[in-house]
Amino acid sequence: MAVRHYTNLTIDRSEDLIFGRAPHPVTCGHDLTIGAGTVYPEINFTLPPMEVTESTMPAVLDQYQKIIDGVCQRAVDLQVPGLVVEFELLPPMTIEPAWGESIVALLRRALDGYHDKHGLKIALRATPTDVRDGERPVRRRSGRYWEAMRDSFRRCVSAGADMLSIESTGGKEASDDALLQCDLQTMLVALGVLGARDMAFLWDEIGEACKGTQCLSAGDTACGFANTAMVLADRKMIPKVFAAVVRTLSTVRTLVAHEHGAVGPTKDCAYEGPYIKAITGVPISLEGKSAACAHLSSIGNIAAATADLWSNESVQNVRLLGGDAPVVSLEQLAYDCRLMNIAAADGADAARMLRDWLVRSDAALDPQAYVLTPDNVIRVARAIVEADGAFARSRETIAVTLDILREGATDGPLHLNDREKHWLDMLQMQLEMIPTDEEAAIKAACLGTKPDLVPGAYEIDDDKL
Amino acid sequence: MTETTDAPKDILANIAQCVQTGKADANMNIPMGSKGQPGVAEWVDQAIAKDVPPQTILAEGLMAGLQVIGKKFAANEVFIPEVLIAARAMHAGMNKLKPLFAEQDMPSRGTFVMGTVQGDLHDIGKNLVCMLLEGAGWRIIDVGVDCAPEKLVAAIKEHPDCAVGLSALLTTTMVAMGKAVSAIRESFPDKTVIVGGAPVTEEFAKEIGASGYAPDPSAAIDLLDRLQPAA
Numbered sequence: 049m050a051v052r053h054y055t056n057l058t059i060d061r062s063e064d065l066i067f068g069r070a071p072h073p074v075t076c077g078h079d080l081t082i083g084a085g086t087v088y089p090e091i092n093f094t095l096p097p098m099e100v101t102e103s104t105m106p107a108v109l110d111q112y113q114k115i116i117d118g119v120c121q122r123a124v125d126l127q128v129p130g131l132v133v134e135f136e137l138l139p140p141m142t143i144e145p146a147w148g149e150s151i152v153a154l155l156r157r158a159l160d161g162y163h164d165k166h167g168l169k170i171a172l173r174a175t176p177t178d179v180r181d182g183e184r185p186v187r188r189r190s191g192r193y194w195e196a197m198r199d200s201f202r203r204c205v206s207a208g209a210d211m212l213s214i215e216s217t218g219g220k221e222a223s224d225d226a227l228l229q230c231d232l233q234t235m236l237v238a239l240g241v242l243g244a245r246d247m248a249f250l251w252d253e254i255g256e257a258c259k260g261t262q263c264l265s266a267g268d269t270a271c272g273f274a275n276t277a278m279v280l281a282d283r284k285m286i287p288k289v290f291a292a293v294v295r296t297l298s299t300v301r302t303l304v305a306h307e308h309g310a311v312g313p314t315k316d317c318a319y320e321g322p323y324i325k326a327i328t329g330v331p332i333s334l335e336g337k338s339a340a341c342a343h344l345s346s347i348g349n350i351a352a353a354t355a356d357l358w359s360n361e362s363v364q365n366v367r368l369l370g371g372d373a374p375v376v377s378l379e380q381l382a383y384d385c386r387l388m389n390i391a392a393a394d395g396a397d398a399a400r401m402l403r404d405w406l407v408r409s410d411a412a413l414d415p416q417a418y419v420l421t422p423d424n425v426i427r428v429a430r431a432i433v434e435a436d437g438a439f440a441r442s443r444e445t446i447a448v449t450l451d452i453l454r455e456g457a458t459d460g461p462l463h464l465n466d467r468e469k470h471w472l473d474m475l476q477m478q479l480e481m482i483p484t485d486e487e488a489a490i491k492a493a494c495l496g497t498k499p500d501l502v503p504g505a506y507e508i509d510d511d512k513l
Numbered sequence: 514m515t516e517t518t519d520a521p522k523d524i525l526a527n528i529a530q531c532v533q534t535g536k537a538d539a540n541m542n543i544p545m546g547s548k549g550q551p552g553v554a555e556w557v558d559q560a561i562a563k564d565v566p567p568q569t570i571l572a573e574g575l576m577a578g579l580q581v582i583g584k585k586f587a588a589n590e591v592f593i594p595e596v597l598i599a600a601r602a603m604h605a606g607m608n609k610l611k612p613l614f615a616e617q618d619m620p621s622r623g624t625f626v627m628g629t630v631q632g633d634l635h636d637i638g639k640n641l642v643c644m645l646l647e648g649a650g651w652r653i654i655d656v657g658v659d660c661a662p663e664k665l666v667a668a669i670k671e672h673p674d675c676a677v678g679l680s681a682l683l684t685t686t687m688v689a690m691g692k693a694v695s696a697i698r699e700s701f702p703d704k705t706v707i708v709g710g711a712p713v714t715e716e717f718a719k720e721i722g723a724s725g726y727a728p729d730p731s732a733a734i735d736l737l738d739r740l741q742p743a744a
Contacts, residue, residue: 097687138685224637230594285593
């Protein structure tokens with residue numbers, strides 16, 4: 049597959065980085081064009097506590113049928129301008145690809161019905177699980193889990209998915225410990241070397257699965273890395289400045305999907321999406337305050353500032369006072385989108401005013417929000433495209449992010465307490481010790497001590513460890 | 514650092530202090546500028562040379578230092594990496610003490626068998642619990658992710674005095690957690706089994722017959738202290 053190298057920004061002015069508009073919109077599903085001026089809700093849901101086995105599959109299908117009928121009917125009632133439904137397969141539904149396929153088919157039929165009956169513009173995103181770490185050490189490019197994933201990609205496409213995504217986890221064998229130890233060097237290698245190499249392999253496969261079909265090769269997310277960091281920081285286990293650096297660093301990894309053909313929209317939990325949008329121009333999905341049903345965050349408003357789809361991440365199908373949780377969640381998203389779309393309808397100045405309120409309400413309070421201001425997004429994205437190769441880009445991303453945070457805390461509005469400032473200095477020292485040569489950095493990361501890591505899965509010879 | 518005398522109490526205080534700052538040995542430059550100054554390993558050598566009993570070095574030097582850092586973590590005064598650095602420094606001292614203890618006498622808070630339940634591949638919550646409990650003096654048997662009940666029962670048979678921890682991160686694997694607890698209870702009705710993970714609640718823990726619920730990794734330490742007090 050031809051690889052596209054981004055050496056310039058597609059959006060190079062922060063004023064042009066705004067919700068609802070992407071330079072390269074995509075059209076999919078039933079008449080849904082994403083990134084052409086309207087922000088649409090993207091609803092996601094999961095099962096209540098129940099097993100997923102062959103014998104429970106009828107009950108599982110029944111759950112999904114009720115959920116999809118509920119959310120689509122509410123979407124019609126609220127007259128949403130369009131809707132994306134995301135189905136994130138649970139691990140057993142990927143390991144047994146036929147189970148995932150049957151749910152995609154069920155959702156497809158439901159979406160077709162609501163389109164035919166009500167004219168609802170609607171599209172379906174399917175997201176198989178990266179189950180490759182079901183066996184340890186993790187082979188990544190072979191074995192029954194990988195074969196199940198490949199099969200799942202194809203079955204989701206043939207069953208009617210309009211977009212294919214994944215939350216891939218290449219590099220996690222090294223990143224989990226690095227996150228807990230705030231080990232910047234290993235984190236860089238995990239994301240900028242291992243993750244990037246795995247993404248190239250994986251997104252060529254996803255591209256093949258989508259080739260010649262109705263299904264878009266959409267986008268990935270560094271959820272298993274940067275969102276893990278975000279949650280750990282929220283629970284005060286690791287510094288927020290480290291989580292902010294991991295976020296920007298994860299962009300380099302996620303970008304590889306687009307170098308290998310992904311056209312967007314990016315996955316909702318990819319908070320690195322704004323950098324991807326600036327670099328590639330593809331539409332992005334994001335989540336924030338209305339995803340608190342799935343996880344807490346300190347970027348609830350600012351995440352909406354550049355979103356083209358607005359998601360709830362996931363919600364269990366449980367009963368709330370207002371109705372079933374997915375229906376309640378859809379309603380919250382619908383109203384969030386209405387506000388953004390009415391601002392956009394009042395013209396570019398009004399849209400930017402709302403965007404800036406979304407940005408300013410979060411930016412000074414948390415470094416993870418601060419790195420997402422449009423100005424800082426452009427600055428980080430520019431550093432990425434000006435460097436050559438994933439490793440060099442990763443190193444540059446860390447450097448510019450630390451500069452942004454230091455400047456923000458020193459002369460700007462960013463509030464950092466003493467503990468966070470101390471860690472900013474620690475991270476700077478760590479950066480200065482990271483070799484500038486990729487092979488030396490791989491050696492320094494001591495990957496040989498990671499019991500689950502198979503070097504060959506990342507094109508690394510054993511003697512290079 | 515405590516005013517340096519060669520009095521055993523000062524040496525023990527220095528061990529505790531070095532554990533807190535994570536200075537494992539003289540070669541480490543943590544805290545910055547301390548390279549060449551003695552760390553845990555060197556202070557433990559001095560304590561041994563002064564005939565301080567190894568149990569005292571462990572309790573009043575190494576564990577005392579780690580307990581301080583554990584309390585700071587619980588009070589949100591330090592982050593996990595600082596706890597891990599302290600635990601690593603403590604291990605530098607433990608390595609010096611090991612030869613002085615007969616294998617069976619090596620003091621330990623107890624054995625803790627920890628796993629993520631069947632069908633669930635999440636590592637990091639399990640790893641955090643393991644790290645913090647190890648720092649609190651527990652011997653950890655990490656049985657990994659996607660653990661079938663039989664695997665857990667086999668691990669308990671191998672370590673009959675252990676306490677057990679189970680983690681689940683998905684609503685659809687909470688059911689597997691219930692099955693794991695049932696399987697454990699069948700063979701070991703009185704076994705201490707604690708549970709945790711994003712979708713797990715106190716009520717759910719009671720419902721499946723677990724001994725207790727820890728909402729976060731550091732809560733697991735206190736919970737085990739209550740359920741299975743140190744001898």
